[in-house]
Amino acid sequence: MGVEDSGEFCAKKCKVFRALVESYRVCDSAPFVFDSLIVSLLEMNKLDPCIDIVRMLHNRGIIVNVGTCNEFISSALKTRDCFFGYDLYKELFRCENGKLVPNVHVFNDLMLSFHRNGLLDMVEEVWIEMVKSNCEPNAYSYSILMEGYCEEGGLEKAEKVWEELRVKGLNPDVVGYNTLIGGYCRMGEVGKGEELYREMGLRGVEGTRVTYEHLIGGYCLAGDADSVMLLYNDMRRKGFKTDSSTVDSMVRVLCCKRSVSEALEFFKVAMKNADFVARESSYELLIKGLCDEGKTEEALKLQAQMAGKGFRPKSHVYGAFIDGYLKQGNADEAESLRKEMMDM
Incomplete structure (x- = not known):
């Protein structure tokens, strides 16, 4: 069903699981005992046996709770990849005929994972899935979607998401504000970013x-x-x-x-x-500026610091010093540096 099991330590070899299954009816047990086992295995980074356990439980009509499923998917997203986690989501929630209802946290985890991998189309797909599941997005959900649009240059789409958030009566948090402020600033609309920043202050954010x-x-x-x-x-x-x-x-x-x-x-x-x-570029920019002003002694001190940080001078740094010495009338030093540069 979508996700393959490849672990050497499988559920059938887990003595605790076998004992829980064998005593389940006799002891009139409850599903939470399996939830505890799954969470413990996840803490040990045993994802594959957890997949085994959940499948066998579902075949017996035993459904783990949504919180455990969230941890399950979150672990898969961290240790495998976003598509593996999405396959798990579909297996857990789509195949239970409404017995297991996903909450906003699982959708947020999936969207965030796809977003971090630069897969905006999949972020949108998960968003649509969330709407279909009649799950109400929270402020963080909107922030993830806005960030995806902003990074792709879709500022207008991000603004529409922001407006929808407001219409729904949700109070944007600092993540939401930062997302849209960052989008405006990257697109050269820093004035709009400032407006949002002032609004943050007025709202106590x-x-x-x-x-x-x-x-x-x-x-x-x-x-x-x-x-x-x-x-x-x-x-x-x-x-x-x-x-x-x-x-x-x-x-x-x-x-x-x-x-x-x-x-x-x-x-x-x-x-x-x-x-x-x-950054190396900061040193280079300052050295060039100092040399342009004829302040080669200060530039040399900065270049020594730069070398101490492990940055080797490049040809344009040599060129800056050569130009600086020529402006000072020190042709000999300029020629010496030119030869040194040629020997690099």
């Missing part, structure tokens, strides 16, 4: 590090260095840390719209975060 990173990324895309720094300072006041991608974008916009010196100071502050790992 606290922004997260992701909220700020989306907005900072949007303003970096727009080249608005002032708004970038305002958001960054607010982010730091709230105790959020920036990742290397955000720092890289900020270094770029500060170099272009303000000054290399300000970008360098910002970079130094970011480097003090023990968890932060600088």
Whole structure:
């Protein structure tokens, strides 16, 4: 039925299972004893015997509860793949003639798994399956669907999902807000992202590090260095840390719209975060900017830090130093570097 069993440790060899089956009628037992066994096996990463057990139980008319099925499918999604988990869902819920009714959590797990694998068409298929099953999606369900549309550039579809969420009377959570804010910012509509951010505040929904990173990324895309720094300072006041991608974008916009010196100071502050790992592109951008301004000594110090992080200088870094030395009138140093570059 859809999913094949390949485990060496099968249910027929499980003494506990055999004992439960043999004593089930005699002891007037209840299905929950099998649920407990299945959950225990899942905790031991024994998925295949669980498949065996559930099939044999269903053949005997014994149905495990929906919570156990959720854990079963969730385990399959983590240890196998999204299609394997979806096949399990169909086997468990479609073949019981309505005796077993799926809840929103199993659909959310399936949609999230397909989304993480970039399979938007399957996310939509699971959504349709959820509607057919008369299962009401929750705010998180809508967030997963919106994120899928946003990542595919389908911002208009995401907006329609957002409106449907509101019509249903659901209160969007921070995940939903972050999803749509991120979609707007990636598409260059950071103003709409800001509107949603302000709405979050009015509704008492606290922004997260992701909220700020989306907005900072949007303003970096727009080249608005002032708004970038305002958001960054607010982010730091709230105790959020920036990742290397955000720092890289900020270094770029500060170099272009303000000054290399300000970008360098910002970079130094970011480097003090023990968890932060600088990107090679950030070093290269700063080194080029310093060399363009004739500040080769500062650029050399930064290049030494860069080498200490395991980044080897590339031809365009050599080119930046060569141009910098030529601007200073130091032709000998420029020629020496040119020869070194040719020997790479």
